Amino acid sequence: MRTAGCDMSMRNGPRLALRRLIVAVAPLVSAVAVAATGPSLGRPAAAEEIARWDISVFPDGQGLPAGRGGVAEGKAIYRSQCLSCHGADGRGGSAEELAGARHGLSDPSPDKTIGSYWPYAATLFDYVRRSMPMNAPGSLGDTQVYAVTAYLLYLNGLLGEAGAVDRDSLPKIAMPNRGGFSVDESSR
Secondary structure (H helix, E strand, O other): OOOHHHHHHHHHHHHHHHHHHHHHHHHHHHHHHHHHHOOOOOOOOOHHHHHHHOOOOOOOOOOOOOOEEEHHHHHHHHHHHOHHHHOHHHOOOOOOOOOOOOOOOOOOOOOOOHHHHOOOHHHHHHHHHHHOOOOOOOOOOHHHHHHHHHHHHHHOOOOOOOOEEEOOOHHHOOOOOOOOOOOOHHHO
């Protein structure tokens, strides 16, 4: 004898299977339609848009813009733009800690701060310029980014209190983990 619950599952089984099939096949049908007719999204990027996006900075400093920023200016910018997420002195808040690593990378619970993890100071500049502050990425000018970078390096003991960085000095800063990454030659 069937119970009402079993009877319902027997009747809903084919419907559920059909729903699952539709959910699985719909993206494929959509992709085939786009491939057949060509994409209809977007527009060609304007030259000025491309210039705004073409801001890559490489580990050796290639791509760093003109400008200079010091620890004191960086501290003021950090307090107004970064402190609410990264906490006082970069010790962490709702976002990751940036300074003050107590555990090395080989410890069971490593602290991946700028001073303990990042291999190149120039890529710190690149990251800050592209991604910070979180609520307005890319809103800081180059001089402000240099200043915040200087302050973050200072918090990690890599720059003195009166220190400053620019496109010539930043790539020369020897980060403690510079040799900590290796290239997997088998993937080349």
